[in-house]
Amino acid sequence: MSLKKSIVLVLIILVVDQISKIYVKTHFTYNETLEVFSWFKFVFIENSGAAWGTKISDFLPISEETGKLILTVFRLFAVVGIGYWLYDTVRKNLSNTLAIAVSLIFAGALGNIIDSVFYGMIFSESVYGGELATAFSGNPYGSVFHGKVVDMLHFPFIENAVWPEWVPYFGGNTFSFFEPVFNIADMAISTGVGILLVFNKKAFSKTEEEENVEVLEA
Template sequence: MSLKKSIILIVIILLIDQISKVYIKVNFTLKESIEVFSWFEVFFIENDGMAWGTKISDFVSFVSDRTAKVILTLFRVIAIFGIAYWLHNAIRKKESKILITAISLIFAGALGNIIDSVFYGVLFNESLFNQVAVFMPEEGGYDNLLHGKVVDMIHLPIYNDILPKWMPFVGGKHFTFFEPVFNIADMAISTGFLMLIVFNKRAFSKRN
């Protein structure tokens, strides 16, 4: 897989990711949802932490949320340079198409979420339950550089019902699968890692 094809894939994913996020941000109030199918809905939330809203300060109590946010964003920026080097090295060595595709997906997804974390606080005002955000508001954004929140909107409640009573421990309780809300960038990252796991031998073989 050539550098040109890798760049095209990355650009396409970034465009879809950012266009979907900006559209949701300027058209949806916070936690507004639209059901597309019984198992799929567009549900707008914002995530200022790690995966599924986890924060560094949840594990290190003496670090404030704002300091932890900057640390996390800077870590993501450093990580993206590492992924970029990995991708460049794989292309230069003419590694397998699966490996290069997987790294490209991971890179695009990571970069997509970094854009939110670095810039969205400056580019948009606050999304509230009764307020749709505005792009480049006159009064300024909702926070400083590096303090942006990641926009999530894809929710797949494939199962959302009461579990059968015969099931031990959880029978009769309400259960939702899949509960987390995510975005296109998250999908790209997950797909890339899944490719590396499922096609491990082929990915790390130079045979195309």
């Protein structure tokens, strides 16, 4: 896979991700829900932490703002590292499977870092049942590095089901599947990681050049 094709793939994912986030941010109030199907809904929430809303301040004796800053800086270093991984993969002409997977992961990571770095100083606060957020309103909800990641995709395949009484501990309790709300960037990251796990041997197969070197060294 050429570098040009990798860049095009990354840009397509970034554009779709950012358009969807900006639209939802400026057209939905916080926690507003739009049901498309019984198993698919748009639910606007914002995530100021890591996966599943986890915050560093939940584990360390630091303020939420400091934890957010640390997380954003970590994400920046991670994006740089993934970007170099993609460049090195293409430069060494490794498998297309690996190049596609890393491109997806890079695009997803970059999409979410844009929210974390810039959204706080671009958009006004989204309020439940309140006014819609606006861009460049002069009243931003945060500052650089303190933005929140916009999520909106929800697939509640099972809602308010009840565990059978014979199930230990959970018996009689209700449960739903799938509860997390995510975005296009998250989907890209998950798909990329899934490709690496499912097609591991194909993704990390040795190039013809590497095989020839091993034969010569033997």
